Amino acid sequence: MKPFYKEKYPHLFSPMFIGKKKLEFKHRILTSPMGSAVGTMDFQGRINDAGVDYYTQFARGGFASVTVPIEIPANGGHAFALSLDESAGGYAFMHNMQRSVHMFRTRTLCELYHAGCCMLPGPGRTVMSASAFTYNGHPVKEMDEKDMEDVARLYADAAFLAKRANFDGICLHYGHGWLMNNFLSPLSNHRTDQYGGPVENRVRFPRRVIERVREAIGDDMIIELRMNGSDRMEGGITPEDAARQALLFEDLVDMIHVSCGTRLDASGRPKMHPTCFVPDAHNADASEALKKAGVKVPVGVVGNVHDPDLAERLLVEGKADYILMARQAIADSDWVNKVRENRVEDIRPCIRCDYCIDGGRRGSLTTEVNIRKDATFDCHCSVNPLFRQGAHKPRALRPTSKKRVAVIGGGISGMQAALSAAQRGHEVVLLEKSGKLGGQTFFADHMWFKNRIRAFREYLITQIKKSGVTVMMNVEATPGMIAEMDPDAVVVAVGGKPATPPVPGAENARQAWDVFGREEELGKKVVIVGGGSVGCELAIHLAGKGHSPVILEMGAHLAPTAEISERMSILEFVEKNGIAARTSARCLEITDKGVTVEEKDGKNFIEADDVILCTGTLPLAEVRDSFRDTAFDVISVGDCEKVGTIRTAVESGWNAGAVL
DSSP states (O other), X not given: XXXXXXXXXXXXXXXXXXXXXXXXXXXSEEEOOOOOOTTSBOTTSOBOHHHHHHHHHHHHTTOSEEEEEEXXXXXXXXXXXXXXXXXXXXXXXXXXXXXXXXXXXXXXEEEEEOOGGGOOOOTTOOOEESSOEEETTEXXXXXXXXXXHHHHHHHHHHHHHHHHTXXXXXXXXXOBTSHHHHHXXXXXXXXXXXXXXXHHHHTHHHHHHHHHHHHHHTTSSEEEEEEEEEOOSTTSOOHHHHHHHHHHHTTTOSEEEEEEOBTTSGGGHHHHTTOTTSOTTTTHHHHHHXXXXXXXXXXXXXXXXXXXXXXXXXXXXXXXXEEEESHHHHHOTTHHHHHHTTOGGGSOOOOOOOGGGSSSOOOOOSSSSOOOSOOOOOOOOSSOTTSGGGGGHHHHOOOOOXXXXXXXXXXXXXXXXXXXXXXXXXXXXXXXXXXXXXXGGGGGGTOGGGHHHHHHHHHHHHHHHHHTOEEEOSOOOOXXXXXXXXXXXXXXXXXEEEOOOSOTTGGGSEEGGGTTTOGGGSOSEEEEEOOSXXXXXXXXXXXXXXXXXXXXXXXXXXXXXXXXXXXXXXXHHHHHXXXXXXXXXXXXXXXXXXXXXXXXXXEEEEEOSEEEEOOOEEEOHHHHHHTTTSSSEEEEOGGGTSOOOHHHHHHHHHHHHHHO
């Protein structure tokens, strides 16, 4: 009898045999290239034990391949990148990863790319591209024949080092605004010689690079091409153009997968790393175009394919031959194993917030799209507290004896704390004052672009039900009640409350929390006070329901502290919905007729049927502090400790439950 997963997902779990030597991939679920970042390598870019563990987790989780990015030249496009440098023996250190990953019959590919116009300026580096222009304030040189020969040699040399490092294949990154995409895309290739104009000319130099790579590695290794199925910008590569490119490449490569977006404009980031506003499988139109054009090598698709049913359907419908994922693998590296074991409800869903690629939390904007150089490189996943630097946390835990633990509050941080404590073997009681779990995430039930947050909440609820945690609903905990329970430890997760600004007439306004599910009570004209992420997303939501919102933001920028890709999506949908946004606008007074604001041109009055406050959250400090001495250990988590995000709620909740 066939295993369950082969019955339900016969295409997804069928093997692939790639290249002249028929290299076997055990199924069709691959990881797309994922950098390991600082901390996973030594000062010379050689992979260390943390890096080995990072890539091995995906192999252990069942994925058919992992792909390791290598920049040429080293650190050309990103700081702190892995290197195969021969003088430092980087290729030799990579064998530590190979032995570990290959143990799980998982293939390894080395992604090679040159940053081109996105090269970080520095000594010995030439910022260059297919054509000359200015990028991020730096002049970009148009490449000549010598430059092309030098770059082709860099690719060939790096590919040969990858062969010595025992990779199974090379993945050539020809998308996202890197150098090869600079040649392939009309956005950046304005040449009038043999390398510009029609598709046949634009692929000429990228083909030469592939030929040189093949000469360097022979037929023992496969070559995968990662290319843009679309630049997602006017005048750029379209799926039809990409299909013509693929037909001109396929005699040189063994497999092709399509992505989209370009670094030539920050507005392309939300498509390149699709946010919650981007549809599922948004690159499938391009992979389908390649298939319909007659591309014969296997065609893969990446981007918002996180559901196994959707993945299987894409293969059944002939839109792709294999599936790649990165952020979902980061959120839950056991994705494949859980699908095989019929435990889809146990998959921790990615919420598409893009914190994992953010390079560490950055500060508020100081220009329209640029951000201060204050990235911390402390990289996080909002739903997986053990991602990257967090992977070190379990080693810090000491053995513990079984304790009786009370968790007060059933929001995200409270549920995560309860789960962590239960996983450590404690007896846990979770007390929730309302009739449902999830806390502030109730808004996700009403906003179409927050369905991934809803999925994450339901995942936590499912895990609570399976964990053995005792849940007491409609119970408002008091210090006296907790004292009677006499727990060994208490985790306080009582959350926060909406902040009310000291503005005359604020009592005439509604709080954002009170709007969801009651949108029909609002009038047509709505003024939203506060243009952070919450205010902007509420405006997008209300505009979709027929209201005419106006956003008032005291600062110079909308959503100034949002992750950059998320912010670009927010701005895009604010514009798409025709939402009026007034920055540098201080709210002076609220009446039942509207709002008085102070702007650069003086005081103005904005008529409104309703005014909604999106001016932040305050910790429920008094409630929190009332439980301070109710047990030997009392730990506060989530917004009641420090107002934050789902990421900080998950992190603080996991920490609290784990350290008891």
